[in-house]
Amino acid sequence: MAVMKNKSAGTAVGRVTLLDIARHADVSRATVSLVMRDSPLVADSTRERVKQAAVELGYVYDRGAASLRSRRSLIVGVSITDLSNPYFAELTAAAEQGLLQVGRMALLSNNNESIDKQNAFVETMREYNVDGLIICPAIGTPVATIRRLSALGVPFVFLSRRIGGVKADYVANDNTLGLRMATEHLLSLGHRRIAMIGANTRTSTGRERLDGYTSALQAAGLPVDPAIIVESAPTRRNGMEGLMSLMAQARPPTAAVCFNDITAFGAMLGLNHLGMRIGHDFAVVGHDNIVEAGLWLPGLTTVAIPIEEIGRQAARVLLDRISDPGRPAQKVILAPRLVVRESSGAPGGMREPG
Template identity: 35%
Template sequence: MDDKMTSGPDVAAPPPGQRRKVSSHDIARLAGVSQSTVSRVLNNHPRITAVTRNRVLAAMEQLRYTPNAAARTLITGRSQLIGLVVSNITNPFYPQLIEAIVATAAEHDYNVVLGNTQESPRRQMDYLKLLVEHQVDGAILTSALQSGADDLQRVIRAGTPVVLVNRTLPGGTLDSVHIDNQRGGAIATEHLIRLGHRRIAFAGGRADTSTNQLRFDGYRQAMIEAGLDIDPDLVVHGDFTHLSGGITAHRLVTAARPPSAIVCADDVIALGCIDALHDRRVRVPQDIAVVGFDDVPVAALKGIGLTTVRQPAPEMGRRAFDLLMRRIGDDRQGPAVDEVLPAELVIRDTCGARAGGRG
């Protein structure tokens, strides 16, 4: 039987500082079992008895043995690792997403390897290559750029399942989880129009992201349906950063005809706008109303009260992991799944609605 004991000489634990690497053969000799039994213990084989398992584990502890992850991957076909590549870890939207993915992964005995691209296509590709080299079972990306679609396809052809969360790519060939970004941009703009605003600006993020493009499409749709002109001077695309929001706000308020409201592509941009407006003694919402996108935790703080479009980051993270597990399992060839969650407007102070009138 597989867990049959075998006789063999005792193996003393290596002294401190010994450089020779302990092998599974050493474990087998000390435990008095076969090497294949050690392998089965390492891989939680159900046919190993509790007595044998404890004997092997005791030998491992005595020899300070660390299992070789690469060897275990060759045996099981699974590394129990997934990659998670985010676009900007300093953006407060992403920690919520990361926490949900890491917690869900732990429930399935998976560990997460995290990479931060800082919106760099080259860095994204470097991380993807690294994940493939480390034989991750799959990857979740929040950093997808329209210009990086070909790179992702090469990773997929290498056999690594990929799920997109928050962002999408043209063609619909990858599983994705995101909210209805176009509708989100529209409801933010429609709300400002209902409050009486007519000159509404759009403060965008990185132009080659699906999030920015779709949120701008929603803004534009709402303006057109209301019969309002879109002034090109009031549409600015930058980055999803606080600095970019500040630069955009400065540009907007110094325009020949400043806006009375700003729709921002995310909350970080919105907070940058608000800070810059405050520095210029422009009151929010009395002089200019501001609406964000994401509903990051700081948006609800007293003294900020940011009106914003909510993204359910924890739910998005859990759904993305579930989709990835399906691809890692038996459904590798099925059609791509596009999970679209509804957009919800959260009305607070920066739009002026709580004051009962136009911001």
């Protein structure tokens, strides 16, 4: 039901009902109801006539009432950790597009690694009876928080990060493979003293990427030297400072893999500050392949993540959980690919643009 407005005066004169629309379109009320529910049983010409009548009368669909009737709001809450990071911005856009493809709208929260903000958003989403949640958990999210969601029967899926100790749906990139590919690329170019900048063990992503780096070195029979593993948050400044601290060592590395592209950009700035040629005097490889990676001079060799597919899969997995709450947890891990540009100094220069 909706308010009927006098179009010339713009004031409410009554509530537009389905019966009003039916009379205006010269169809039955049942037909109008079918149109409002997107039923395929209505002919296209009739559907258009009913929709036009609704527009002319100023009808606005009462989503709240429909939600009470169907117990579906067609809304999904999406909690992301840091939208200032281009990777998370692109990931959020992909998740939103994936939800649109399954008929859901996204309500977004940038929790900025705040557990309190994340919890407040989740509770608000529950109050609004959203269909489910897509969560990239903030650092330090307690296991108890996630177990409570499961106990309350709230459908959710972890995106990009996960919390250990709970069985839950999870969609992400293969982070271990990504850093292993990056490290193996540098090994194939002859580097033997390869640093990692931006290492961290506070998130599942960080632990997986660090494992990819160390496993590649070990497979090549090389030691893992803690002196050239720089632990830091993934920022440009930390990437620059990390690179400069490495180059100040008595035995500096000749190359570095970075936690992500943002950290790699910082490392490249550090090389520029030191007057070193990127890809000649020192090789750099990032991870994520955000748009900016292909715009730098020289272009950044990096690991591309299937962002759009991650978004589609997150929406699909959540819809599966909504439809069948008792189904086993799904774990969808998508394979990345190496994008070789000039920053690693690979023969042949730029093999793949953008």
